Amino acid sequence: MKGPQLGAPVLVTPEGWVVAGAARTRLARQLAVAPADIGGVVALSGDLPPGSSYRVHAERRATGAYSDVEDVDELVSPGAALLRAEIAHEMRGSLVETDHGRLRIDHGACAHDPNRSPGPLRVAEPQGRPPFPRRPVVLLVACDPEPDLATLEWMRTLTNDLECSDVEARLAAHRVPTGLHLTRPCLPVEESARALSPDLVIAVDDAARANVATWLRDDHWFFVLARVPSSTSILELSRFRVGGTDRRLRGHIGGPVDASRLAEVTRRLCAGPHPLPPGFDIAPPDRPKWTQRRFRSPRKPAAACTIAALAPSDESATARFEGFADHVGALGGRVTVGVLGRAAYEDALHADLLIARPGRADDDLRELIEARAREGLATVIDLGPETLTEGILVPRGATADLIGLASMATSTSVAVRDAARSLGARAQLLPVVLPRARVLEARTLRRARTPSAIVGWHLGTGAATPYLDAVAAALRELLDRRSDLLIHVVGDRDRIAAALSIERVMEAPEGLTVRSTWAANVWTPGAADVADIGDEIALAETAVLGVPAICAQTPQRGAEPPRSSCAVEHPDDSQDWFEALRELLDSPETARERSRETARHADGLLDPASASAIVNRFCGWARRGRLS
Amino acid sequence: MSSPATPVTVIVPVYGGASDVERCIASVLEHAPTSQVEHRVLIIDDAAPDEQVTAVLHHLASSQHPVAVEVLANPQNVGFVRTVNRGLRHARGDVVVLNSDTVVTAGWLDRMVETTTSLPDVATVTPLSNFGSICTVPPTIIGAFALAGSDPRVDECAAFILEHSIGLHPEVISGVGFCLYITRAALDLVGELDDAAFGRGYGEEVDFCLRATALGLRHLVADDTFVYHRGGGSFGAERAELMQAASEVIRARYPWFRAANRAERARDPLAPTFAALELGLAERREDRPHVLHLLHNSLGELGGSEKHLRALVEAMRDEFDFSILHPSEGGFVLHTMWEVGGPRPVEHEFLLPGGPRQTTALHDSVAADALATALDMFDFDAVHIHNLIGHSLAPLEVLASFEGPVVCSVRDLYLACPNHSLLYRNEIGCGIPDDLAVCDRCLAETRSSDAEQLREFRAYVGAHLDTVDTWVFASHSAADYLDRVYDLDPARVEIIPHGATIAVGRRERAVDEELVYEEPLRLAFVGMGWVKKGLAIVNRLADDFADSDIEIHHFGELKDEASAELHAHGPYDNEVLPDLLRQAGIHIVLLPGPYAETFGHVMTEALAAGLPVIAARYGALAERIRAHGAGWTIDPDDQDEIRQLVEDLDACRDEVLRTTRRATEVPLEPVAATAESYARLYRHRSSDPVRTNGAER
Known part of the structure; x- marks a missing residue:
């Protein structure tokens, strides 16, 4: 078992597994907000949908709620775990074991074992397209019912290599090649092509070239590279003049391919032009009646609430809140500005939101915050420069207590905001606004x-x-x-x-x-x-x-x-x-x-x-x- | 054009001022031997009371001269106008009426004659002078050559004007009497001066000119010729009275003249000439290369091209002088910006002749003339075309014979199609279709044009591709779009991404995770708010998310209709845009327009704010997003996909965080950092071998 480490969390994965960036970020975020007794957050492995990749699958999973988690004392399914630095751990097969603490399984995160059989060939699912479109989708299609092994191997290698070059490559063939897979292959049929809606098709054989033209006849966005048999590397783009004969065929590819160069070419082709003419029979879109205007505030302003702002008897703090109140008013909200005392108490107690600047009556303020919290109402502590004293970058004493109690703070200063955050509060810059x-x-x-x-x-x-x-x-x-x-x-x-x-x-x-x-x-x-x-x-x-x-x-x-x-x-x-x-x-x-x-x-x-x-x-x- | 009626008679009426007369006639005789124009001198003594004058004239009459000099004497003083008329009757060919207090300069007569032949139906020609009504050179020139002093440097001034004049020969309402060349044709048609109305002088030449104008004749200025005129000495105390009387006659005869004269003063037909002369005083340093930029607007405008060029000029001013030719309401303006050693460049603006610009797409002769004039006015070492809108395609033809390098920055796709947005109904991208029938229908709706005109347009550009030594694109995408229409030589194509036109030194690098995870998702559509830039898409998003936490903002001027749900902030100052976006808590900049951008300055501003971008899946924005992973690409026609993307991003803030981090890492350089790339193109001489494919220009 590896002993405790210092510093950043450690990602522990079974041998050969891959964890997409989306899953890594999610695990990091989950661990950051997890209770202290959670020693790590785990991404389990699962089957990729047909026509998907480990990365797209992770991205799709990551759109799930952060609350979709399960805390366990022990892992019984293989997965990758992001562990706090101080947690000792060991891999037992593809299971992570830790010496103490509970683990949190995040169902919105997943890991992938590329050596596992990709599963039976099926029609690609639309879920195979990236939910966050940026990387082009390249579909390698072989329609030969009995493709030779060399061709399959060429397709598999290129698909994996493109995945590593920030391109979403997919393999469509009637046989699944053996070996490592970062994607799940799919059947070379019209439904697969339409589901994946590729940016580039690599037609491995003549039948594929002919089929793709039919399958994607209405698709605006795709181009074709035709594979040619070759023992040397070929990647040629043909000229693309107006009036050409084949609008889709942009070049030829063959032999060993430099995937990073192909990725570059793909990205360039995606950037256009895409010479499919506009459909003139399309009626103008049916739009709501938007109005001509130069500037106006939104109909339902975010500030449509009541806010109480309490300042100590301090002219400049009052001026700050008055500027703020003026603009909340302009957005349809209402702010009452006052000094903590009997007159302002009722407003402050019942307002949707209270902003208060600490001062002399901090005990009264504490009481007020607690009373509001009991009613489910939030309070924000507005912090001035006095929060930080010479050489001390963390608030102390009553101010720190108030920040902890309200758990929300504002300031005009980056340094003060960061100091409030260091106490675990949500903190935001609220710059000066003039009336x-x-x-x-x-x-x-x-x-x-x-x-x-x-x-x-x-x-x-x-x-x-x-x-x-x-x-x-x-x-x-x-x-x-x-x-x-x-x-x-x-x-x-x-x-x-x-x-x-x-x-x-x-x-x-x-x-x-x-x-x-x-x-x-x-x-x-x-x-x-x-x-x-x-x-x-x-x-x-x-x-x-x-x-x-x-x-x-x-x-x-x-x-x-x-x-x-x-x-x-x-x-x-x-x-x-x-x-x-x-x-x-x-x-x-x-x-x-x-x-x-x-x-x-x-x-x-x-x-x-x-x-x-x-x-x-x-x-x-x-x-x-x-x-x- | 016609030849002068010779011999040309130089008529010099004389009354007083012996030394002036002596100097005037001496100057005429001095330059006579070098003149190619057959001429003679006729001096008419209007009964001068000064014996010295008589002596001078006697001496002249009795001496040998390189041209014939004849001296006549009026038996009694009859006044200036009658004296001139006597000369006119005496002369046979063209005449020059020359005041006796003038000094002519080298080549004066030849160039005046040349001016008469520059246009048909010329009645009179007047040279420039230091004292000659509308033909008076600017005070700076008068000062520079001490023309108001006792020792004027007349010959130097004349040589200077010859060197720096742009030789426009502008047309004016009336010539000026101190030195008025009158063609015999005009004399035959118009007759003599009206000595009954203007007997003693003043106004007679205006009357003559206006009568000539009424007969369809014109009056030009020989703006490359200088004749010194001491002036102000005639008629002594009577002067004001005579001028008033003349003015009243003119007003009575030509009621329209006053307004026309005022309009002429406002229009100032000599302004380009005088600006060129003043610029000549500044003496551009010949060792500094001079680059002419062709732009569609003045540099003062706020567009991306203008800002970029301003920054480029500023970055390169240590090495280059610049001039900018651009269309304006009144015609074409040449704006010069030269370094002459001061803290700032010396700037001048010339309104070039030719009148208001036309909107001809193919070959606008006004635009062609303007460029040709600019090239004639100054020596240029390179020409950089930034935008041909407003210039037509004529510059491609004019510049074919230009010897220096011609650089063309393709900032939009105008050369591919006059509907340069490549958008049908401002919304649907065409991608440059194969079928011209599609273009036929689109152009009829968007440009009142048709496919035949598009074919002609492309054929014209195609025939002049070789005019341009280097085609500069800010993205591969833009190059590929143009490459679809023309056979661009790859060796002549350069990709130079635009530098940032705002300060990028204060760029935000740290990502505020609390903003990413703990605030409502805010997307900002930035820039001009119109449909072709995606306003309709943005409006729908604002409507769709009206009841959710997701906020859709707009920074910029709204040009088209906007949803009431849009948080509209109004126009902004580019320099502070990154701060504004940060203050508003924006997570993502939304640039969803179907327009295929060739670069996207707004995207640069978004990246300077450390924000990722959502943009169309094609064009330069998509190219930049994919190159750096700095955003997401969408199909502008697929509103459902766009909405789904925004919902997914709202749900998956990790993706926002990761992409924001990449956005902060995209290298951004100021325009100055790209200056050397342009300098290399400007320095490249046409005589240098540049072609990598073996062909040399």
């Missing part, structure tokens, strides 16, 4: 923008960035060079170096109008991927205003800077900040160009249609239960 009126206001102000010498510096409210001094030095140099330059600071001014404590550096007045006058938005909150919600909202609004952002290229943990921003490659180098700003301030042409680009991207990503898509996705995600 429609706010977007409209920002766009209106954008139209009035003129070149200016005001730079906004968004310090942010989160953790201090390590490169503030470099930014301050760059701004100091610019202030020295240009006497008309003003700096508007947003955030904690105490962080600014003393060198910038001069008259022309001032606290930014509130409002979009002021921000619309900025030439640039120097954005240096703690880190782009864990920025405070307020900082993120400000960044989004300023982008809609058409103010280009300048920020560090890789703020933290590989996060990317916002689109259209000028990314400073070396944020510790003041010269990099200086150059990025100088270019915008000194060249009106560059400033105009960058402003246009910023506005264009903001319109693309922050407009109401995008916000609707975000809200729709959130609602769909929240509605769908996790795979059991």
Whole structure:
């Protein structure tokens, strides 16, 4: 018995068996969500339907429900098993034995013993065609009632080789050749050909060529390669001019065949042209009355539900939920936004969905989540940057408890989302969405923008960035060079170096109008991927205003800077900040160009249609239960 | 065409400005020996009060000259127009009325004569000048040759104009009086200038020209000839008054003239000439190869071809200069983009003569002339045809004699059939049938055409296949479609997949398994929402899945009717499309149209978003899906199969996951990465042996 391994699960298969990719993926998924006492998931073997392949059979099985499983203490049928790394195992014949734990048989997964007799010849079943059409189907047909063994062997080898070259090959003959089979052969009759509806037919003999033309006379899509006797390899395509005599015959094949080349040729033939003319007698399709429209939301929006959003008494969190509520409303849903307390409790208790941001009243929130759970109602915990502290990438304490209790979480940050997932919760990114009126206001102000010498510096409210001094030095140099330059600071001014404590550096007045006058938005909150919600909202609004952002290229943990921003490659180098700003301030042409680009991207990503898509996705995600 | 009536008499009325007169006559005499035109000079002294003028004229009359110089004197001052009329009566052949404050330049008379013969029924010809109403060169040229200063570089300017002019000889409503060549035929038909109405001057040449026009004669500009005109000195304080009076007479006699003149200014028949001259100032660097692109639209349009060409031009600007010829509402536009050392290429647009384009499929002579003009205007080292729509097939004929390499990118199947979608009723793919009776019926419905015209069309292309040195396809499938109609030499076929026209650096590589397994299946139809791209199929899917969790989205402009069940997001910006698709939680991009794509930029955008694609089982999309396992192929005519596929994918998220992973691994390159492949084709000279099959061009 092989001892416990570390790391990834191990696929254990009887000697010579094959397990298709579809089955492997399915086993992996089943094992990932299986209870801890399940040591492995098993794919049993079975007969292939006539005209099918081990791969197609596995794909068809894989469309079955994930719940079609059976847990056993011991395997009594041969099969392939995906075992957890720590499970010791042994093969006894074609049976897998493990030293402990139960095994889960997944009836949606199957393995294949290619050395087993493929079974009696029968008419191919339509199930032999791939359910996920991509690989071409090639049918090798021999109609000679007594094919010679060499021909059968040529067909069997080529069929198997094509299977290994990502082509679905099938063998149709009056005798089953002996040897390894990755497919189950079928009878060379019209029903088989129609069931498989091949893309390419390899007519092994003259009778096959003649029969196929008749069998598939109405089929739009197939071509024929005729086999010619040869001891050397032949694979020739004939020219395919308009007005040719045989529309189907595309070439000849013979001798030992390079299957990968034949696969390539097959794929090329499949890509057309297919010169079957349209049927002019076909009446125009009978269609429902669709309406001419440029844009409208769906009739039955995903957001047609009641949602309660609870924020601690935090202005920016409330602003986030209000933006969200505005777009849910636009999709026909209803959101009440409030602070956890008696007034909001009833709404929060009975809403179809509750989104809550942890804060001071976490015990009350816990109680609320439990009460809702008893009613079968879901709660989503919306997580801010405070979820993660310096160097600690897993939520702790009350927040972790709430995530565990609700088992669903959202955040604007990839890092926070991943942290929530690491606790086993379903977690999704829920980006900032701006209320429609706010977007409209920002766009209106954008139209009035003129070149200016005001730079906004968004310090942010989160953790201090390590490169503030470099930014301050760059701004100091610019202030020295240009006497008309003003700096508007947003955030904690105490962080600014003393060198910038001069008259022309001032606290930014509130409002979009002021921000619309900025030439640039120097954005240096703690880190782009864990920025405070307020900082993120400000960044989004300023982008809609058409103010280009300048920020560090890789703020933290590989996060990317916002689109259209000028990314400073070396944020510790003041010269990099200086150059990025100088270019915008000194060249009106560059400033105009960058402003246009910023506005264009903001319109693309922050407009109401995008916000609707975000809200729709959130609602769909929240509605769908996790795979059991 | 006709020969000039010789001898041509150069009539110079003189009143004041001795030094001007001396310089003017000296310039005429200087260039007389090299002229092939028999001519003489007639100077008429209109009782000049300045003794210096008299002295100059006396000297001229008493000297030997390479051509005959005759000096007449009016006994009393009669004014400019009567003086000219005296000259006209004195002359026998064609005449040139030349102001005495002008300076003519080398070859001036010969080229003016040549202009009179470029079209029939020419009444007058006017050269370009620094001070000559509509014939005034742009300020940049005036500045470059100091023509407004005291020491103008007249000969240099004339040589420059001769070198850079495109010699269009544009037609104008009226000639300009500072140097007006008048044919004897016109004089015989129209008569003299109207000295009763315009006695002292101003407006008389306009009146003469409009009378000539009324008789079916025309007025041309010798846009390769420059005559300096100091100008502004005549009539002193009277000038404004005379101009006003002349204007009133013209308005009374020709009420339509003002509007026509305004229209002419707006149309600006000299714009191409002046643009060429301004471009000449920029001095394209001769060491840089120059490639002419033929496109169906301007580069500013948003189509895939335009974006691709823009990216290609940007990627190759270090080595090549480019010009783009494309049809527009008003005719054909030549857009030049040359590197002359600045931060951006120097760009100019020329509206080429010929008027609005026609829609002739075979040979549009306007298109042929436009291309021929473009080739005459500048030296080109290579020509790259991107799309012949709007050009007709004429470029294939025009370029047959082009010496450099001709590259043709086959971006659609227009060359196989003018109904280039190869779709009957916009829905049913034909695959290029053998039976032309099928085409006959289809073309009658889709193009008001027939099989006979298709036969002619294909015969024309077939006869000009050798014009193209390299046929470039973005997929094997596109090559195979065209190969069904024409005998393309395989040695002349290149497959160069298009690079991505959006940034692919930010491409999503990691697959979000939670999205795959734990959200409703979302499919997005992306791009222009019309039937030929599969909107009808998408609508049916949206209806079919209306009561399920499966969502069908559309990103793009809706052109045809759409289901109310479709989540329609409206137009999008390609650059942010991958982000939009990710934000919306899309799993699969649906491109189910029956149209046989030749490449599929939208598929590239889907792959950039890390998403697999469902597309028709034929065409380039299918080729790309099969090559990388990056999606699934469907029969666009089989709605049941499509619906079943979507249901199976909803049931089997493992398949979605595996295919999504493959989609993220498909190598994507920006257009810049393909630039070297094109550069190789452009660099290849026709004199180089290129044929691998032994045939050399």
